[in-house]
Amino acid sequence: MNDPKNRSDIPDIIIARLPRYLRVLNLLRESKKTTNSTELGEMLGYSAAQIRKDFSQFGEFGKQGTGYNIDFLIVKLQEILQVNRTWDVVLIGIGNLGKAVLNYRGFEKQGFFIRGAFDDDPAVKGQIIGNRPIQDLSNLESFIKEFDIRIAMIATPASEAQAVADLLVSYGIKAILTYASTILNLPADIHVEYSDPIVSLQHIAYYL
Amino acid sequence: MNDPKNRSDIPDIIIARLPRYLRVLNLLRESKKTTNSTELGEMLGYSAAQIRKDFSQFGEFGKQGTGYNIDFLIVKLQEILQVNRTWDVVLIGIGNLGKAVLNYRGFEKQGFFIRGAFDDDPAVKGQIIGNRPIQDLSNLESFIKEFDIRIAMIATPASEAQAVADLLVSYGIKAILTYASTILNLPADIHVEYSDPIVSLQHIAYYL
Numbered sequence: 153m154n155d156p157k158n159r160s161d162i163p164d165i166i167i168a169r170l171p172r173y174l175r176v177l178n179l180l181r182e183s184k185k186t187t188n189s190t191e192l193g194e195m196l197g198y199s200a201a202q203i204r205k206d207f208s209q210f211g212e213f214g215k216q217g218t219g220y221n222i223d224f225l226i227v228k229l230q231e232i233l234q235v236n237r238t239w240d241v242v243l244i245g246i247g248n249l250g251k252a253v254l255n256y257r258g259f260e261k262q263g264f265f266i267r268g269a270f271d272d273d274p275a276v277k278g279q280i281i282g283n284r285p286i287q288d289l290s291n292l293e294s295f296i297k298e299f300d301i302r303i304a305m306i307a308t309p310a311s312e313a314q315a316v317a318d319l320l321v322s323y324g325i326k327a328i329l330t331y332a333s334t335i336l337n338l339p340a341d342i343h344v345e346y347s348d349p350i351v352s353l354q355h356i357a358y359y360l
Numbered sequence: 361m362n363d364p365k366n367r368s369d370i371p372d373i374i375i376a377r378l379p380r381y382l383r384v385l386n387l388l389r390e391s392k393k394t395t396n397s398t399e400l401g402e403m404l405g406y407s408a409a410q411i412r413k414d415f416s417q418f419g420e421f422g423k424q425g426t427g428y429n430i431d432f433l434i435v436k437l438q439e440i441l442q443v444n445r446t447w448d449v450v451l452i453g454i455g456n457l458g459k460a461v462l463n464y465r466g467f468e469k470q471g472f473f474i475r476g477a478f479d480d481d482p483a484v485k486g487q488i489i490g491n492r493p494i495q496d497l498s499n500l501e502s503f504i505k506e507f508d509i510r511i512a513m514i515a516t517p518a519s520e521a522q523a524v525a526d527l528l529v530s531y532g533i534k535a536i537l538t539y540a541s542t543i544l545n546l547p548a549d550i551h552v553e554y555s556d557p558i559v560s561l562q563h564i565a566y567y568l
Contacts, residue, residue, distance in 0.1 A: 170566070171562035248456075248459055248464075252457040302568050327564035327565070327568055329564065345564050348383070349461075349513075353449075354378070354382065355375060355378075359551040
């Protein structure tokens with residue numbers, strides 16, 4: 153049995169796969185109680201060996217031969233990812249994409265609550281979208297501090313994303329999911345994820 | 361020097377990183393002519409060794425010590441990914457997210473043209489959004505065949521995604537980017553990418 157490693161010793165490339173395991177496990181849970189690395193591998197396109205190696209980073213998740221208990225594995229992965237709780241999120245940029253994000257119920261189902269939505273555009277400011285009022289950016293600092301918010305989503309045009317990200321970091325935000333198609337230059341302790349459909353399309357084009 | 365491998369021998373996990381290299385290289389190209397694995401690694405959060413190992417799968421991209429010529433590397437990666445050409449795409453599902461996709465200019469800039477947009481909802485059918493008329497699903501088969509389209513994007517509700525994907529595959533689609541939060545069960549030769557912001561949020565939550 154491997155000892156679990158310290159959080160900071162686990163390569164990010166492994167952490168990035170954990171939410172994908174969770175998604176598949178939540179689907180499997182509807183029809184069965186146990187799974188194994190072969191089944192997970194087939195659903196995700198990873199090798200069974202890779203999956204066993206990933207899980208071994210965190211200690212013992214199942215016994216050789218009997219597979220994994222799905223509910224147990226979900227609980228463990230949620231604990232590791234710190235998603236066994238809810239998180240408040242702010243969203244900056246309420247264009248077409250921002251509106252779609254506000255109207256999407258999937259974030260709440262997974263514990264991410266868009267607590268505040270912000271945009272400087274007079275055309276949307278003050279509107280209510282997906283039950284949230286669109287606030288002026290001048291409210292952003294006090295809002296983040298009052299609700300102790302650490303996660304932000306950016307859905308502004310690419311040209312504004314860096315300035316918005318700099319503001320967010322100066323207000324105490326620690327993690328950013330950006331939809332803007334530009335790379336953000338931020339301090340090393342700020343964690344940024346890019347949601348970029350072009351990356352996905354270029355990936356699948358390889359196989360055509 | 362390593363010989364380049366056959367396309368089918370390259371692990372998908374490496375292919376998945378190539379569009380990310382491309383994105384960073386397109387950014388670097390604006391200010392310089394050469395780069396190296398250390399710089400790319402810092403921008404992407406991968407190790408320099410990983411990057412050199414990835415590139416070595418495809419033959420020789422640069423000389424030890426002199427780094428990589430950015431323009432050359434972009435051309436090579438575009439060739440490998442088959443994105444040194446344009447691709448026509450169909451989009452199914454024109455809700456909030458589908459509308460945002462239609463109004464987003466970034467796809468065209470990278471060579472992916474949304475040639476047709478489809479939805480069965482009478483509320484959107486016949487509308488013009490982002491310069492495209494929203495067509496009935498009954499036109500989908502003839503449209504895909506007439507324009508020889510191989511890539512589709514799905515932006516329907518999760519409950520409809522599998523049925524739509526089955527239709528698309530039966531009409532000849534080979535690659536799907538889906539925004540719907542459900543896992544698609546499709547033949548092994550169909551390549552699916554999931555654009556799922558929950559995966560990204562759960563990933564960054566690890567670091568909070």
